[in-house]
Amino acid sequence: MGAALVGTATAGVVAGRASAADSSHVLLQSPVPFRGERQAGIITEAQDRMHFATFDVTSDRREDLVDMLREWTHMAERMTRGEETFKDGAVGLNPYSPPSDTGEALGLPASQLTLTIGFGPSLFLKDGRDRFGIAAQRPALLKDLPKFPNETMDPARSGGDICIQACANDPQVAVHAVRNLARVAFGTAAVRYSQLGFGRTSSTTRDQTTPRNLFGFKDGTxxxxxEDTGLLxxxxxxxxxxxxxWMTGGTYLLARRIRMRIESWDRTTLLEQxxxxxxxxxxxxxxxLAEEFEPLNLDAVNDEDEPLIDELAHVRLASPEHNNGIEMLRRGxxxxxxxxxFGHLDAGLFFIAFVRNPETQFIPLQSRLARSDLLNEYITHTGTGIFAVPPGIPEGDMDAYxxxxLFS
Known part of the structure; x- marks a missing residue:
């Protein structure tokens, strides 16, 4: 009887765990609402995969750009629901025409896909030309980032008129989304560069555990x-x-491609790391200290009266306590x-952050890190971008896109 009771209890526990796992799995596959006060993909619980792409607008006609943005919005809303880009989808209505969806996501769930758009400085003014009549609407804060120390920037991986951040829990779903937006943009815009990312390096809700970056350290503690609505x-x-x-309720997206010298790092002692x-x-x-979320104690010293946290350690230089309270929402x-x-992996961190004011938040912080951070021995920044992210698409407003x- 005792054994039977234990067996029954164990079965109940296993069933409970299975139900919890099934529930979690369903959540990871479910849709994220596309419409709302803010664009999805900013404070949305960070997904596991990303496809980031920037576009150069090749047409000088305002009508072409607006038509593309309208079509993109329609497609994005459908794809985030787990639907094909257009109603007739990959099967199509005419076998002698290309399908209206590329088809590689057929049968796949929405996987919490979010699509977030931003506009770069060059969309407003490029080579001195106000191509779309919006130069006067460019925010004063939207300008190319200055050059920082410890950069080896690749122009082909920097800038862009428009950015799209696609995040999902299935890489094929994220790639499908960007691929189809690029496909219908033909003749109006072309991909400038794209970056695939895996293994989120930040948590954006309190329910998520802190992930690790390729240096093996927890990132974004x-x-x-x-949930931090006041701070947001x-x-x-x-x-x-x-x-x-037009920017009220939006934000600014900063993108940095950070190459990690992981071979050098892997030969460094744990104590030095x-x-x-x-x-x-x-x-x-x-x-x-012993616990991850214990507050930084920047004044703590050892028996020899030396700081426990090095004066040039990354967490000290990046901490709000060291930067007049500066914080950012990171989503790398x-x-x-x-x-x-040359026998080295081209690997690293694709850093994405959202801020209210790039000039008072990101630029002073990055300037300090670029000058003094001990981490600079092991990293270099190879790509950069800044984009103005407009507010979300209101519920029920079928004319919004x-x-x-900006364009109305």
């Missing part, structure tokens, strides 16, 4: 979270009066892109 209003969302009215970062590799706790991803031809607050 103190990242802003969706202060640090992320553009407020009325911050700039042109932890000194560079300022946290314990296993637990993620600040040096000298790991990447590997083959090799550099990506950028309608």
């Amino acid at each position: 103190n990242n802003l979270k969706a 209003d202060k640090q992320v969302w553009v407020a009325d009066g911050d700039g042109p009215a 932890e000194r560079v970062i300022g946290r314990h590799k296993g637990s993620g706790a600040p040096i000298g 991803y790991n990447f590997t892109d083959g090799t550099d031809g 990506w950028g309608s607050t």
Whole structure:
């Protein structure tokens, strides 16, 4: 009887775990609402995969650009629901015409796909030309980032008139989304560069555990979270009066492709790795502490009166306590892109952050890190971009589209 009782209890526990796992699996495959006050893909719980792409607008006709943005919006809403890009889909209505959906996501769930759009400085003014009559609407904060130390920028991986951030829990779903937007943009816009990412390097809700980057350290322990509404209003969302009215409720996206010299890192002692970062590799706790989420104690010293967290450690230089309270919402991803031809992996972090004011948040922080961070021995920035992210598409407004607050 005792054995039977134990067996029954065990079966119940297993069934309970299976139900929880099934529930979690269903959630990871479910749709994320496309419409709302903010664009999805910013404070949305960070998905596991990303496809980021920037586009150069090749047509000088405002009508072509607006028509493309309208079509993109229609397609994006359908794809985030797990549907084909157009109603007739991959099967098509005419066997002698190309299908209206490329088909590689047929049968796949929505996988929490989010699509987020942003507009670069060059969309407003390019080579001195106001191609679309919107130069006067360019926010003063939307300008190319300055050059920082420790950069080896590739122009082909920088800039862009428009960016699309596609995030999903299935890489094929994210790639399908960008592929189909690029397909219908033919003649109006062309892909400038794209970046695939895997293994999110930040958490955007309190329910998510802290992930690890390719250096093996937990990344984004103190990242802003969706639940931090007051901090988001202060640090992320553009407020009325911050700039042109079309940006109210939006934000600014900063993208940086950061190459990691992982071969050098992998030959570095654990003690030195932890000194560079300022946290314990296993637990993620600040040096000298035991728990990941314990507050940084930048004043703590050892028996020899030396700082426990090095004066130039990454976490010290990046912390709000060291930067007049500056915070950002980070949403980065790991990447590997083959090799550099010299026996080294081309791998690293595709850093994405959302801020309310690039000039008072990102630029001073990155300037400080670029000058002094111990991590600079192991990284270099190879791509960059800044984009104005407009607010979301309101529920029930069938005339609204990506950028309608700018072009209307």
